[in-house]
Amino acid sequence: MTTASAERGRLVELLFGFFPGQLMQTLARLGVPDALGEGPASVEELAARTGAHPGALGRLLRAAVGLDLVRPTADGRFALTAGGELLRTGRPGSVGNLAQLFCGDAVWRAWGELEWSVRTGEPAFEKITGRSSFEHMAQDPTLNAIFTEAMAEGTRSAAPGIVTSCDLTGVGTLADVGGGNGTLLAAFLAAHPGLRGILFDTPSGVGDPVAGERCVVVTGDMFAAVPAADAHLLKSVIHDWDDERNVAVLTRVREAMPAHGTLFVVEPVLDADPDALAAQRITLMSDLNMLVLTGGRERTEVEFAALLDAAGLRLTDVSPAPPSGYSVLRAVPA
Ligand SMILES: C[S@@+](CC[C@H](N)C(=O)[O-])C[C@H]1O[C@@H](n2cnc3c(N)ncnc32)[C@H](O)[C@@H]1O
Known part of the structure; x- marks a missing residue:
């Protein structure tokens, strides 16, 4: 590979960097990692359990195999990999809430306005929601719980040091x-x-x-x-x-x-x-x-x-x- 095409490949990978994040937060929000924590399951079982469209969920899981988050079993079901285990809630080292916070709706929309923030120097979050992020979370118990646990997830692994x-x-x-x-x-x-x-x-x-x-x-x-x-x-x-x-x-x-x-x-x-x-x-x-x-x-x-x-x-x-x-x-x- 020439240097130019390797460099182009690197940029394309950076450009598509948000795809894996969205995939992980979708798995976490659907509760797929927690469901697979109980053992391997078929697409149909997982679709019934999470309320997802079976065909689309199968495609999500197939892409998650490519990211080494789940693996197919010999009998055609899916199991968690070591990485996928970390998307389960309440596990040591879990990043399940971090995925839902940083790739979830509120943060996602604010990053969509990065250009506005760079032009103005102001936080896009306040432009979008009309209030500061802490005021916003205080009014949204679901987001607040995800934020609190996401902070705890980050802090838990850093705490010993x-x-x-x-x-x-x-x-x-x-x-x-x-x-x-x-x-x-x-x-x-x-x-x-x-x-x-x-x-x-x-x-x-x-x-x-x-x-x-x-x-x-x-x-x-x-x-x-x-x-x-x-x-x-x-x-x-x-x-x-x-x-x-x-x-x-x-x-x-x-x-x-x-x-x-x-x-x-x-x-x-x-x-x-x-x-x-x-x-x-x-x-x-x-x-x-x-x-x-x-x-x-x-x-x-x-x-x-x-x-x-x-x-x-x-x-x-x-x-x-x-x-x-x-x-x-x-x-x-x-
Ligand atoms: C980024 S979090 C850090 C949480 C924790 N120290 C950690 O590292 O896991 C910032 C914290 O500041 C708190 N905070 C924001 N505004 C505050 C205020 N006016 N008075 C007290 N705490 C506030 C938030 O509720 C949140 O828990």
């Missing part, structure tokens, strides 16, 4: 601000038997909290006030907002911190070196996701330091939290 990267020496109480359903806080509490937790989020954000006995759940608005604690955690919160809103949240955290307090910000950190861009594809796609959905962005270490500084905090160190792509940025009162 994040917990290891945060030094909680001397910390009695840890508050997770915008902590969702408490998945990350639960991992901290499990690793530190003497620790107490405060899960703080909006009423719709906490959903059905999972953080357990040594945790209190407090609902409220982080732009107004956040609970006091020895240490605060903000994971995947800063990237949701523009600089002005972030300085407001960080200032509320600073106000709630004692003199010995610590803030752990958990986010991917962009490397500003142009040569490093190819290695940061996922974070750069997430940056565009924030552009179209919330008006937020991904940031460099210098940009995080400036936000913290504007809120009376000082960035002391940045440590990666492998194997996730997150880093832990530690800050103390300035």
